[in-house]
Amino acid sequence: MLTADLNAIVLTLQLAGLSTLLLLLLATPLAWWLARTHSPFKGVIGATVTLPLILPPTVLGFYLLVLLGPNGPGGWLTESLGLGLLPFTFPGLVVASMIYSLPFVVQPLQQAFAAIGPRPLEAAATLRATPLDAFFSVVVPLARPGFVTAAILGFAHTIGEFGVVLMIGGNIPGKTQVLSMAIYNHVEAMEYANAHTLAGGMLAFSFLILLLLNRMQRRPDA
Amino acid sequence: MSLDIRLRLDYPGFALDLDLALPGRGVTALFGHSGSGKTTCLRAIAGLEPAVRGRVVINGNCWQDDAQGIFTPTHRRPLGYVFQDAALFPHLSVRDNLDYGRRRIAAGERQIAAETVIELLGIGGLLDRRPARLSGGEKSRVAMARALLTRPRLLLMDEPLAALDHDRKQEILPYLERLHDELEIPILYVSHAPDEVARLADHLVVMDAGKALAAGPLGETLARIDLPIRLGEDTGVVIDAVIDARDEPWLLARAAFPGGFLWARDGGHALGQHVRVRVLARDVSIAHDAPTRTSIQNALPATVVALGDDAHPALTLVRLDVGQTPLIARLTRRSAHQLGLCPGMNVWAQVKAVALIG
Numbered sequence: 001m002l003t004a005d006l007n008a009i010v011l012t013l014q015l016a017g018l019s020t021l022l023l024l025l026l027a028t029p030l031a032w033w034l035a036r037t038h039s040p041f042k043g044v045i046g047a048t049v050t051l052p053l054i055l056p057p058t059v060l061g062f063y064l065l066v067l068l069g070p071n072g073p074g075g076w077l078t079e080s081l082g083l084g085l086l087p088f089t090f091p092g093l094v095v096a097s098m099i100y101s102l103p104f105v106v107q108p109l110q111q112a113f114a115a116i117g118p119r120p121l122e123a124a125a126t127l128r129a130t131p132l133d134a135f136f137s138v139v140v141p142l143a144r145p146g147f148v149t150a151a152i153l154g155f156a157h158t159i160g161e162f163g164v165v166l167m168i169g170g171n172i173p174g175k176t177q178v179l180s181m182a183i184y185n186h187v188e189a190m191e192y193a194n195a196h197t198l199a200g201g202m203l204a205f206s207f208l209i210l211l212l213l214n215r216m217q218r219r220p221d222a
Numbered sequence: 223m224s225l226d227i228r229l230r231l232d233y234p235g236f237a238l239d240l241d242l243a244l245p246g247r248g249v250t251a252l253f254g255h256s257g258s259g260k261t262t263c264l265r266a267i268a269g270l271e272p273a274v275r276g277r278v279v280i281n282g283n284c285w286q287d288d289a290q291g292i293f294t295p296t297h298r299r300p301l302g303y304v305f306q307d308a309a310l311f312p313h314l315s316v317r318d319n320l321d322y323g324r325r326r327i328a329a330g331e332r333q334i335a336a337e338t339v340i341e342l343l344g345i346g347g348l349l350d351r352r353p354a355r356l357s358g359g360e361k362s363r364v365a366m367a368r369a370l371l372t373r374p375r376l377l378l379m380d381e382p383l384a385a386l387d388h389d390r391k392q393e394i395l396p397y398l399e400r401l402h403d404e405l406e407i408p409i410l411y412v413s414h415a416p417d418e419v420a421r422l423a424d425h426l427v428v429m430d431a432g433k434a435l436a437a438g439p440l441g442e443t444l445a446r447i448d449l450p451i452r453l454g455e456d457t458g459v460v461i462d463a464v465i466d467a468r469d470e471p472w473l474l475a476r477a478a479f480p481g482g483f484l485w486a487r488d489g490g491h492a493l494g495q496h497v498r499v500r501v502l503a504r505d506v507s508i509a510h511d512a513p514t515r516t517s518i519q520n521a522l523p524a525t526v527v528a529l530g531d532d533a534h535p536a537l538t539l540v541r542l543d544v545g546q547t548p549l550i551a552r553l554t555r556r557s558a559h560q561l562g563l564c565p566g567m568n569v570w571a572q573v574k575a576v577a578l579i580g
Contacts, residue, residue, distance in 0.1 A: 119309050122270055125296035126303035127323030127372055134297075137322070141313045 005198060007174045008182035015090070015178060016158040019097040023105045023154050024147070026098070031109035032135075036118075053103040061167025064096050068168070088170045093178075096168040097158045105154040112146020113139065148216045156209045160202070223247065225376070225408060226279040229266050231432070238262055238274060238432040244425060246281045249402050249409045251419045251440075254429035260412040261306075263429070264378050267410065268303050269296040280376050281408070302369030304379040308361035310353035316364050317349040323372035331373045342404065343367045343397050359390035363397060370405075377401075377409045383418060391418075398422055416456035420444075420500050421579045445548035447530035447539040454533060458502035460579075461547055465491045474519075477578060481545015482522045486576040498579045503539060505575040506551035508561060512570055520573040524549060526563050542571050549573075 034046055052060055068074040068086045075085050086092030116139060124134035140147070162180040169176035171185070179198060186195035223246025231238040238259045244250045252260040266274035269285065272293070278286040280301075285294045310319050320340075324332060340346050343363040353361060362382045369377060382398075383391045395418070402409070402422055413419055419426065419440075426443040428436045435450065436443050445459050461484075463477035468488060475488040477499050484499055491497055513521050524542040532539045538558050542549040549571055553563075563569070 119305065119307070120311060122296070123303070123305060123309035123311070124322070125270070126268060126301060127368065128297050128326035129322075130297050133326075138311060138313075142311075 002194065004173050004177070005182055005194065008177050008179050008198075009201075011090075011174070011177065012159055012179040015093055015097055016155045019094050019101060019158045020105070020151055020154040022094070023098050023101060024151060027102065027105040027109055027150065031106045032113055032139075034106070035110045035113035049106050050103045052100050057100065057161060057163030058167060060100060061096065061164040064099065064164070064168050068092060068095070087168050088172065088176060090176065093165060093169045093176055096164045097161060100161055100164045101154045101157045104157045105150040108146045108149040108153060109143065112143035112149075116142050145217060149213060152209055152213050152216070156206065160206070223281050225250075225281070225410075226277065227263075227267060229263060229274050229276040229278075231262065231266075231271070231274045233273075236262075236432065238266070240276075240429075240432070240434055242427060242434060242437060244410075244427070244437070245408065247406060247408050248424035249411050249422050250425040250427060251423035252410060252412045252427050252429055253414065253416075253419050253423075255414060257431075258429040259432040260414075260429050261380055262432075264303075264380050264410060264412050267376075268301055268378055269294060269299055283375070300373070300375045302372055302374035302377045304362070304365045304369050304377070304382045306381045306384055308353075308358075308365040308382075310356075310361055310364060310368070312353050314353075315349070316345065316351050316353070316356070319353065319364060320349075320368050320371055323368055327372050336371060339367045339370050342400055357390065358386045359393045362386065362394055366397070366401070370401075375407055377405070377407055379409060379411045381412050381414070383413075383415070395421060416453055420458075420460045421498065441548065445541065445550060447528060447541045447550060455504060456502070457504070457532075457539065457550060457552065458500060459548055459550055461499040461501065463497055463499045465493055465495045465497060468493065475578070477576075479545075479547050481543075481547045484522075484573060484576045485519045486578050489578045491578065500577045500579050501549060501573055502575070503550040503552040505573060506542075506549060507572045507574070508540065508542075508551050508553060508557075508563065509570045509572060510561060513572055516572070518572045518574055520576060522549075522571045522573065524569055524571040526565055526567045526569060528565055529558060529563060542569070544571065 030049065034042060065087055066072050068078065070085060078084065078086055086095055120138045120142065121134050124138045129137060160180060162184070165176070165178050165181060169178070171177050171181050179202065183195050183198045186192070186198070225242070225244040225246060227240060227242045227244065229238050229240045240263060252263060254260050262271060262274070265271045266276070267278055275288045276286065277288070284292055285299050286292060311322065314322065320336065324336065343366055345360065345363050345367055348356060348360055348364065356364065366382065383394055386394065399422065411422060423440050426438065426440045427434050428443065428449060430450070436446060441460055441462065461479045463479040463484070465475050466478040466483065467476040468474065473488045474485045475491060476483050476485050477497055479499070486499065522544045524544045527541040527543050530539045530541065532552060536554055538553055538555050540551040540553060540558065540563060542551060551571060
């Protein structure tokens with residue numbers, strides 16, 4: 001396999017792993033809030049979170065580029081914080097991937113939290129557990145299948161992204177060139193054998209993920 | 223020692239307006255139809271209904287007082303709560319469910335031996351099981367044990383038997399009676415089943431539409447015929463009595479109470495044992511003269527105290543006193559009229575059926 005391809009695979013896995021990890025941390029409180037709140041903002045926030053699901057990735061990538069570029073408010077913020085500009089960097093890719101995959105992580109969590117309902121938390125409170133204690137000792141274990149689904153979907157979805165990465169990351173080998181981009185390059189260059197290796201690998205990987213997900217959804221006890 | 227509870231809630235379609243002073247020990251039943259506010263009251267005492275305003279003082283400890291801006295969150299109230307559906311944690315074994323609350327109280331508070339509670343509720347054989355593999359009755363018992371192991375100062379029970387069938391109920395009731403006898407702490411018990419109340423409660427609060435219609439000792443409150451809440455076939459009294467004689471050849475036992483005694487089927491009670499006697503209004507009839515040559519074994523001299531309405535306009539409830547002990551009889555209005563019953567009249571109460579409970 002070509003070094004450039006290997007680099008692309010490693011970069012893709014790093015990107016997907018880091019994005020998924022950060023997303024779980026961000027999406028857990030967000031999904032918890034969405035599952036429990038009666039706030040009038042629930043609808044607006046929920047729709048905003050779901051937006052990346054239906055927007056063409058290029059639209060999302062374009063607005064992120066504008067927002068995070070030197071003339072956008074995001075760019076101004078990162079520059080004044082001394083972080084420089086995010087577009088065409090790996091951190092920029094992470095930010096974009098997180099936004100792109102947000103609904104895939106929030107929704108399974110939100111559904112898992114909603115399915116638990118208020119009763120286990122009330123029981124925990126009458127057994128002297130603080131709300132935070134109850135969250136970790138009762139909600140997290142009960143929502144475990146939701147966390148697994150969220151992590152797998154977030155990871156897999158990030159691995160497969162193309163449009164957003166192209167817009168915000170460019171196609172810089174070893175820096176922002178991810179797997180889907182490498183495949184595109186091979187096809188452009190008529191290197192079908194190389195494209196096959198990567199594309200076939202992706203196909204097998206995606207299938208395995210779905211198989212794994214299916215397995216995980218069968219609850220062990222119950 | 224008392225429970226001082228004042229609760230207010232105004233929602234469209236549902237209002238709660240309670241002002242209760244309840245005894246600081248024994249079982250107090252909150253009794254009423256569904257929707258009468260019993261469960262909301264219990265949840266508010268536990269701090270699970272933050273929208274409810276008022277004041278909750280439990281044996282001197284203030285848990286909520288909106289006038290002073292005091293609201294102790296649920297996890298800092300030393301209470302035990304048994305939910306109707308038991309609410310066991312499905313991801314934990316019975317043992318870990320029991321440990322959940324116990325681990326979260328101060329070490330010095332853990333004097334109550336787990337073995338004692340496990341034995342009291344008969345759940346020793348279930349410890350390694352998951353809640354999904356317990357019967358309804360077993361779940362209730364585990365939930366009770368889990369609550370007791372936090373060493374609560376108040377035990378709140380929300381219809382712990384409502385989800386159970388008749389046989390499972392009979393399985394749990396003896397355990398509840400043991401809790402009643404052995405626990406020093408007050409128990410608030412929500413129920414809409416008159417037989418549970420008659421068996422377990424010392425004190426009764428009758429609720430309807432978010433208000434307390436009556437509150438007082440069980441015997442006294444059950445004997446009131448002026449309450450608009452209708453128990454139908456369950457209308458009747460509960461008398462505290464002592465077994466003072468047995469007629470062994472006929473398998474009967476005699477329960478004595480201030481003012482008289484009643485013969486009942488021998489339930490294997492020892493002489494001198496305290497029992498509750500339940501006498502339903504439909505099983506009491508009235509005669510002017512001491513009945514002779516009748517199959518009825520129990521006839522008591524009584525005084526008519528009052529006549530009141532019953533659910534059907536053809537019927538009337540007659541409140542009687544046998545010595546100091548109240549009794550209720552259900553008659554047709556015609557027979558009351560033909561007997562010329564009026565308050566103060568001396569009559570004979572014939573009791574057709576008597577149940578020894580507890």
